[in-house]
């Protein structure tokens with residue numbers, strides 16, 4: 001694994017900082033994880049640009065600055081158990097895995113879960129469990145979670161995910177219609193209920209029901 005040129009990486013980190021990713025631990029994780037491992041095929045040489053890129057099954061790997069901002073918004077602690085809905089390439093899960101104890105990530109496409117698992121093995125990231133499932137139901141057998149991150153847009157935060165959040169837990173989720181600008185929301189579960197906070201406009205692929213055609 002060679003990874004990018006030092007100058008390419010410097011520019012990458014500069015772009016992240018200039019777009020508001022300021023958390024030192026998040027920047028360090030993004031410096032350590034080679035995004036090139038998660039981008040296959042003809043776009044591999046563009047993996048250090050701050051852009052979303054196409055991956056298999058018609059999906060996208062998120063823009064790095066959005067990954068950074070979402071990770072930062074989760075306010076992670078090293079002991080956290082985190083659920084990600086929408087494994088995609090596995091890049092977001094890999095960043096999370098450097099910052100918390102355990103990451104569970106689910107995607108409705110079996111092929112993406114397989115390819116992401118290969119990337120985790122390549123990078124020797126052993127605290128991630130990737131599974132094929134409809135993540136709108138969460139992962140009841142591992143609930144509750146300290147943190148939940150949804151990387152596909154829902155019309156509203158799915159009820160089962162809200163229910164699987166610990167008291168004092170945080171969920172970050174893009175909400176809105178799939179073909180319009182969506183809003184990234186942070187949900188904080190308290191003893192009394194749920195507090196909602198808008199973070200910024202974003203654009204994600206939609207959260208869909210059921211499993212993908214490949215499994």
Ligand code: SAH
Pocket residue numbers: 059060061062085086087088089090091092093106107108109112133134135136151152205206207208209210
């Ligand atoms: N986090 C990813 C990007 C995710 S793209 C990365 O770092 O690369 C959104 C992903 O959400 C797609 O892979 C899509 O298959 C998945 N998805 C959409 N609806 C889903 C659902 N109900 N359950 C699980 N995954 C879903």
